[in-house]
Amino acid sequence: MSGFVLIRGGRVIDPANGMDATGDVLLEDxxxxxxxxxDVPGGTTVLEADGLVVAPGLVDMHVHLREPGFEYKETxxxxxxAAAAGGVTTVACMPNTRPVNDDPSITGYILQKALQEGIxxxxxxxxxxxxxxxxxxxxxxxxxxxxCVAFSDDGRPVADSGLMRRALDYSRAFGALIIQHxxxxxxxxxGCMHEGVISSRLGLPGLPAAAESVMVDRDIRLVExxxxxxxxxxxxxxxxxxxxxxARARGLPVSCEVAPHHFSLTDEAVVGYDxxxxxxxxxxxxxxxxxxxxxxxxxxxxxxxTDHAPHDSDSxxxxxxxxxxGVVGLETMLPVSLELVRDGVMxxxxxxxxxxxxxxxxxxxxxGRGTLSPGSVADLVLFDPEAAWVVDAARLxxxxxxxxxxxxxxxxxxxxxxxxxxxxxxxxx
Amino acid sequence: xxxxxxxxxxxxxxxxxxxxxxxxxxxxxASLREVNRREIKKVPTLRGKTVINLFFENSTRTRTxxxxxxxxxxxxxxxxxxxxxxxxxxxxxxxxxATLQAMNPDVVVIRHPESGAQEFLARHxxxxxxxxxxxxxxHPTQALLDLLTIHDxxxxxxxxxxxxxxxxxCGDSLHSRVARSIALGLRAMGGEVRFVGPPxxxxxxxxxxxxxxxxxxxxxxxxxxxxxxxxxxQLERMTVGFIPSVxxxxxxxxxxxxxxxRAAPGAFVMHPGPINRGVEISSEVADDRERSVIxxxxxxxxxxRMAVLYRLCGVGGGR
Numbered sequence: 001m002s003g004f005v006l007i008r009g010g011r012v013i014d015p016a017n018g019m020d021a022t023g024d025v026l027l028e029d030x031x032x033x034x035x036x037x038x039d040v041p042g043g044t045t046v047l048e049a050d051g052l053v054v055a056p057g058l059v060d061m062h063v064h065l066r067e068p069g070f071e072y073k074e075t076x077x078x079x080x081x082a083a084a085a086g087g088v089t090t091v092a093c094m095p096n097t098r099p100v101n102d103d104p105s106i107t108g109y110i111l112q113k114a115l116q117e118g119i120x121x122x123x124x125x126x127x128x129x130x131x132x133x134x135x136x137x138x139x140x141x142x143x144x145x146x147x148c149v150a151f152s153d154d155g156r157p158v159a160d161s162g163l164m165r166r167a168l169d170y171s172r173a174f175g176a177l178i179i180q181h182x183x184x185x186x187x188x189x190x191g192c193m194h195e196g197v198i199s200s201r202l203g204l205p206g207l208p209a210a211a212e213s214v215m216v217d218r219d220i221r222l223v224e225x226x227x228x229x230x231x232x233x234x235x236x237x238x239x240x241x242x243x244x245x246x247a248r249a250r251g252l253p254v255s256c257e258v259a260p261h262h263f264s265l266t267d268e269a270v271v272g273y274d275x276x277x278x279x280x281x282x283x284x285x286x287x288x289x290x291x292x293x294x295x296x297x298x299x300x301x302x303x304x305x306t307d308h309a310p311h312d313s314d315s316x317x318x319x320x321x322x323x324x325x326g327v328v329g330l331e332t333m334l335p336v337s338l339e340l341v342r343d344g345v346m347x348x349x350x351x352x353x354x355x356x357x358x359x360x361x362x363x364x365x366x367x368g369r370g371t372l373s374p375g376s377v378a379d380l381v382l383f384d385p386e387a388a389w390v391v392d393a394a395r396l397x398x399x400x401x402x403x404x405x406x407x408x409x410x411x412x413x414x415x416x417x418x419x420x421x422x423x424x425x426x427x428x429x
Numbered sequence: 430x431x432x433x434x435x436x437x438x439x440x441x442x443x444x445x446x447x448x449x450x451x452x453x454x455x456x457x458x459a460s461l462r463e464v465n466r467r468e469i470k471k472v473p474t475l476r477g478k479t480v481i482n483l484f485f486e487n488s489t490r491t492r493t494x495x496x497x498x499x500x501x502x503x504x505x506x507x508x509x510x511x512x513x514x515x516x517x518x519x520x521x522x523x524x525x526x527a528t529l530q531a532m533n534p535d536v537v538v539i540r541h542p543e544s545g546a547q548e549f550l551a552r553h554x555x556x557x558x559x560x561x562x563x564x565x566x567x568h569p570t571q572a573l574l575d576l577l578t579i580h581d582x583x584x585x586x587x588x589x590x591x592x593x594x595x596x597x598x599c600g601d602s603l604h605s606r607v608a609r610s611i612a613l614g615l616r617a618m619g620g621e622v623r624f625v626g627p628p629x630x631x632x633x634x635x636x637x638x639x640x641x642x643x644x645x646x647x648x649x650x651x652x653x654x655x656x657x658x659x660x661x662x663q664l665e666r667m668t669v670g671f672i673p674s675v676x677x678x679x680x681x682x683x684x685x686x687x688x689x690x691r692a693a694p695g696a697f698v699m700h701p702g703p704i705n706r707g708v709e710i711s712s713e714v715a716d717d718r719e720r721s722v723i724x725x726x727x728x729x730x731x732x733x734r735m736a737v738l739y740r741l742c743g744v745g746g747g748r
Contacts, residue, residue, distance in 0.1 A: 200632035200639070201444065203544035203566030203609060208633075273545030317523055319543035321564075 004028050004041050005421060010049025010382065014056060015353035016371035025054055027378040030421035035372050049382050052415055055352050057089025057120075057379035059370050060330060061359040062154070062179075062233060062257060062305035065091070065122070068109060069098025074310035074399045076110070077117040079330075082308070082398030084425035086331040087381035087414040090121040090360070090369055091308075095132070096155040102127035102138045104146035111147050119424040120417075121379070123149040123363060128158055128167050128178060137167060144174050149363040152179035154233055155280075157215060159185050164219060168228025177362055179231045180219055182240060183281065187211035192321040194267040194282040202270065204320060209288060212281055213239030220247045223254055231362060232256035234307045236281040238291030245300040255362060256295075257303035260336040261327055261404050263292045269404060275316045275323035276393075277404045279309065296354070297345050303362065304354040306333050310400030327404045331396050334383060335410035342411070378421040387413035435740045439551050439558040442567035443613040451617055455577050457736035458729070464501060465731060475504035478535040478742050482508045483525070484561070485541040490702060490727070491561050491570075495538045498734035504742075507532075522546060526553050536741050539563075557741040565604050570737055571701055572610035574730040576618065578699065578722055579656055581729075586655050586695050591618035595693070597650050598641070599625040599684060600660035600709045601671075603632050607701045608660055612639040625650030626660075626682055629671050647682050651691040658699045659684045659710045675708055684710040689720065697722050 005027040012035060013020045019035070026038040060083065066074035083091050093110065095101035101110060107124050114122035126148035130136045132155070140151060151171065158164045158180060171178050188211040193199050195206025216232055220243055223230045235241060235256040247254040261279065266289050269277040277283060295301040309326025316323050337355060340346045346354070360370025368377045391408045393401040417425035434453040437445070464472050480499040484492050492508065499506035511525065522541075529537060534556045539547050544564030551558045562568040579594070588594060596615055602608035602624045609632070612622040622641040624631050635641045644650030651657060662678065672678045684698065698714055698721045706712045715721055 195633050197634045197638045200634055201609075203564050203606060205565075206633060273548050319522060319541070319549060320545045321543055 004044035005047060006040055006044050007047045007049050007054055007380070007382065010052045010054035012054045012372065013348055013352055014372040015349050016056070016357040016366070017373060018349070019372070020349055025372060025380070027421045030378050032372055032374055032376045032378050034374055047382070047416070051384065052382045053385050055381050055383075056356040056370050056372055057381050057417060057419065058087050058334065058355045059090040059359040059363070059365065060088045060306050060308065060333065060355070061092040061150075061303060061363055062259070063091040063093050063308040063330065064096065064310065064326070065093040066310055067097065067113065068106070073312050073315075075117070076113045076122065078399040079308070079310070080114070080118040080120045080122065082328065082330045082396065083120045084417045084419070085397040085414065087334050087383055087417050088120060088330055089379035089381070089417060089419050090123060090365065091330070092123045092125050092149055092363055094125055094152060094154045095127040100127050100132050101125070101148070102130050102132070104139070104142050107143055107146040107148050120419050121369070123147075123365065125150045125152050125154070125179065127151065128153045129163065132156055134158060134160055134163060137163075137170060140171060140176050141174050144176060149365065150177040150179055150231070152181065152233065154179065154181045157181050157183045157185065161218060161222070165222050165226060168222050168226040168230060171228050172226070175229070175364075177229045177231055179233050180215070181233050182212050182215040182219065184211045184214045187214065192278065192282075193270050194284045196267060196285050198267045198270060202273065204270075207282060209237040209239060209284065212237045213243060216240040216243045220252065220254060223247065223252050227253070229253045234259045234262065234281060234305070235292070235295070235301060236262045236284050237288045241291045241295040241300055245295070245298070248300060255303065256301055257305040257359070258292050258296065258301045259305060259307045260329055260333055263289060263296065264336050264339060265289075265404060273320040275318070275320055276327060276402050276406065278320065278323050278325055279307065279327050280325040293340070293345050296340060299350070302354060302358045304333065304337050305359065306330055310398055311402050312400055316402055327402055328396065328398055328400060329403075330398065332391055332403060332405045332410070334381075334414060335412040336405065338385065338412040339410070378418055380418040381414060382416040383412055383414045385412050387411065389413055438741070440569055440737055440741060441547055441551060441558065441560045443569045443572050443610045443617070444567065446569075446614070446617060448617050448619070451573070451576065451614060454573055454733065454736050454740060455580060457739060458573070458577050458732040461735045461739070462732040464735070465728070470501055471503060472501065473503045474739060475499065475502040475742055478504040479532065480504045480506045480536045480538065480738060481529065481532065481534045482506065483511070483529070483537055483539045484509070485511045485539070485546070486562070488540055488562070491540065494727075494730045495561060495734050498731055498738055502735055502738060504738065522550065526550065529554060529556070536738055559737055559741060562606055565606050565609070567610045568606040569610050570730070570734055571607050572614040573737070574726055574733040575611050575658070575699060576614055577729045577733055578726050581725070582697055582722065586693070588655070591615065591620045594620040594656065595623065595654045596620055596656040596658060597623045597625050597654035597692070598658045598660065599647065599650065600682065601630040601662050602626060602635070602660060603630045604663055605660050609639065611658065612641050616640045623650050623654065627672060627678070647688055648691050651688055654692045655696050656699060657684065657689065657692055657696060659704075661701065661703065662705055662709045664705065664708070679708055683708070684714050686711065686713050689714060696720070699723065699726060701726070
């Protein structure tokens with residue numbers, strides 16, 4: 001839609017500007033012009049938003065688009081369609097593709113594909129080490145110049161302490177964010193679910209919570225040493241939340257994200273050997289889940305990100321320990337996160353902040369994304385906060401359907417998603 | 430052969446079974462034992478039924494026991510072995526399904542190295558499934574034959590039931606499906622289970638998970654126990670890293686006559702086999718006919734498996 005568009009009469013929530021009020025949003029040529037009660041020029045297209053929440057499009061800083069290399073699991077086209085259906089207008093995609101995104105040419109390929117086939121913004125995350133092999137640093141400067149917004153070896157930790165030190169140190173030259181899949185490999189080896197009562201009963205080898213917290217503890221020491229910007233991906237255990245809280249209290253550049261499955265489910269979901277409840281890190285104990293909720297409430301955890309990880313059914317229809325790790329999450333992120341608001345864990349403002357401006361700022365996208373400030377790109381989500389629905393794996397928009405929320409009754413439904421003023425998803429169509 | 434308290438399709442684990450269900454299997458097994466003592470060791474009960482033994486892991490003892498159980502009940506028994514080495518991560522499991530389905534079996538007895546494989550197959554296959562051991566998860570027919578063996582010996586212990594009976598499960602319970610299944614079975618029957626062994630070889634949170642009391646000191650763990658079950662230390666599979674050496678293990682956790690003296694008067698020794706002499710159990714204990722019931726366990730295994738096939742084939746009810 002070019003020209004003027006007015007989104008009229010919605011509840012406008014813009015955490016970047018601390019706004020929560022009924023009003024209109026005026027767009028012009030894909031840019032936000034005004035919010036509130038703006039003068040409306042003649043010939044303006046009107047989108048009625050009565051009864052809907054109007055918010056900045058969600059920013060999901062942890063997504064696996066699987067392209068290039070694993071197109072049978074997901075593609076940039078399919079993954080961004082799932083994003084649009086979930087109200088997500090920007091996805092940061094992890095580099096564990098084939099080939100790995102460890103070279104500017106791969107970054108360029110992803111961005112080119114995204115331009116041609118993607119329907120939401122794609123922000124590539126480059127690898128910390130070449131080939132994710134944990135040996136040699138990538139060309140962070142050139143990768144950022146090519147379009148990478150952060151660095152991670154996600155799926156694998158940067159295990160070697162000396163290498164992590166150098167990564168955190170070198171990244172400072174570019175102000176780059178290092179995202180760590182925090183897991184001490186010698187403690188997690190062989191594990192395929194959280195180590196606890198349930199793993200004992202099911203006879204499945206467990207990964208102890210300490211595998212994560214040990215690594216976060218170590219990394220925070222390295223942040224002290226280097227001053228590099230450090231972000232814990234998909235935080236899942238109480239000990240790691242504690243460590244991040246302490247680091248932040250001391251003013252260190254440390255942040256973390258939590259995935260909806262980790263704050264809404266526990267290892268109990270694995271009973272019956274459901275491979276759609278298998279991911280890395282695994283679903284944790286009730287105590288860990290409570291610590292995550294508290295971390296969200298206290299502002300220790302500032303970002304909600306999905307770790308959207310599509311897998312084909314052949315990778316999941318096998319014995320539990322052989323099944324691939326990961327669940328899709330883009331299309332359930334919003335309603336599952338809104339449970340936090342209904343349960344009194346977070347305010348509307350804080351909950352939406354964790355999915356918009358907070359991740360946008362970490363990735364350096366905030367000049368134009370994750371906010372409704374005039375002059376920003378018109379990336380928006382319009383959702384009905386009350387609409388109840390039941391998650392049905394078969395009706396998801398992405399290529400793979402491996403959700404752990406199948407059958408869950410949720411509230412909050414995306415009605416329209418706009419990217420640069422263009423409607424990329426419309427629930428009524 | 431007892432009232433029909435059994436209406437399950439599968440036998441996947443002891444975790445599912447109530448006291449009454451366990452009792453109904455034990456009762457049936459006790460009656461069927463008589464068949465095994467006849468000159469003509471065969472009854473026509475399961476004529477026309479097809480039982481497939483599907484073993485993804487080598488096992489002579491359990492497979493033979495199921496095979497004989499089926500044959501003595503006149504079922505058609507087929508053995509299928511799927512060499513683990515050729516199993517390329519799960520492919521065989523899903524592919525084997527179609528083959529099996531086409532044979533239209535009544536019961537499929539499955540052993541698999543991965544915990545939960547039988548539950549996975551049960552969701553996709555029409556036949557009744559008997560779990561003959563899955564990973565370190567469960568081995569319900571072993572637990573049932575152990576319960577039957579214990580039951581036989583209750584009078585010698587001067588007891589009338591399982592209530593209050595103390596069973597010390599000694600050794601590597603972490604990697605043991607036998608330990609998990611007997612713990613769950615005994616708890617259902619009102620007995621008390623102890624897991625005795627070195628820290629690190631006991632399942633995490635065993636108290637909460639199985640209602641087992643945990644002892645790291647062998648003497649304390651055996652103190653007053655009515656039944657002592659020694660578990661096989663799986664030398665080939667795991668112990669690397671868990672214990673420093675076999676010598677040290679035997680010195681502190683080996684079942685010897687001296688240690689056994691701490692158990693209750695009349696206490697007896699069980700072992701799921703095959704035993705490692707001088708590792709988890711001394712030969713003098715293993716071969717002590719007064720104390721060891723290892724061979725009775727084998728005989729009872731046959732009867733219990735006949736009873737399980739009988740129940741699952743739904744003769745006179747069931748499915």
